Amino acid sequence: MNEHRRLYPTRPQAQRALVVAVDTQDPQRPLAPELAEFTALADAAGAIIVDEVIQRLPHVDPATLVGSGKAREIAERAEAARADVLFVFNDLRPRQRTNLEKIVPLPIVDRTMLILDIFAQHARSREGQLQVELAQLRYRQSNLIGVGAALSRLGGGVGTRGPGETKLETDRRRIAQRVTLLQKQLDDVRRQRETRRGGRGRDPFVALVGYTNVGKSSLLNRLAGSGVNEGAFVADRPFATLDPTLRRAYVAPGVNVRLADTVGFITALPQELVNAFRATLEELENADLLLHVSDASNPDWPRQKASVETTLHELGLDAKPYLDVFNKVDRLDPAARAALPPGALEVSAATGVGIDMLRAAIAARRTAAAERLQ
């Protein structure tokens, strides 16, 4: 049992992590918001950050990070901080990874692996778990990441091997076998889900989309009138939602909608995850209306919003009717509120402010769509 877990050995929980990053922005500017986001991801994965090596190299190829001098410095810092894992913010090419691994005897976890790990920890449904594991293994396949000698020092669930054995090949074969099996199990689970969903309601289908942690699930609960223990799961951390919830919500006299929560987006959502969750995301194609939720209290919202729009485009969903919804306005002072785009729907899932307006806007879209059909 749990044999396959060993194929993916980098579980960052409760591990002491050294964060390594190259920030290629202008040094006059504050650190890239993506870096703060990376630290939040590390935190959400349950790691303890013990030190950071952050280089500010404006307009420089992050590939310079892995020069051997830098790698030795990283090795020293890792040892001094007694780190057991390296979190690398920038994308590593397989070659760079190998070079770094030679000098720093620690497992290397990049941004994609970190996100995949959070997903793995949060997946509850069978389908969700299968999807995440498949994404993890596919990522390893495409990056040729072996278990690596250093990893066996981590103990706890990491595979052992005999001296001199070439591990990478054995790993690859085992991974390929596991991928085939997972794919088959996933197909079965999905077929069952299709059958269960046979009887779809006729109410319009409205889906909540948006950056992670903006309050989509809170808004679903507010619109559906769900109590604390019966609604979708809410938490102040990235990727709280993995398994989509569907609720019926009243929007106007005689008008109910089917309201769907979705997985939160993030800049450069790993392709493996998009692929793995394609079946879930494809349901968005059936939506009559998208509610694009932003966190108005986050100064970084314009970047997040643009990033969500890119993802929607990649998913072929940019022609869908949508409403822009700005959530968490209870946290805004009047000046910040005035800076929001004119005519934006300003709401607070926490206090209920603006929710009636949002219901009316959804109902109005519904009426307009119905009239077009006549």
Ligand SMILES: Nc1nc2c(ncn2[C@@H]2O[C@H](COP(=O)(O)OP(=O)(O)OP(=O)(O)O)[C@@H](O)[C@H]2O)c(=O)[nH]1
């Ligand atoms: N102040 C304030 N906090 C809010 C509001 N809406 C949500 N939150 C908080 O924001 C955090 C994230 O809320 P969620 O509803 O889990 O966000 P989400 O978009 O579903 O997040 P993921 O599923 O992780 O992508 C939680 O701590 C919520 O309590 C709001 O209107 N005002």
Ligand SMILES: [Mg+2]
């Ligand atoms: Mg959520």
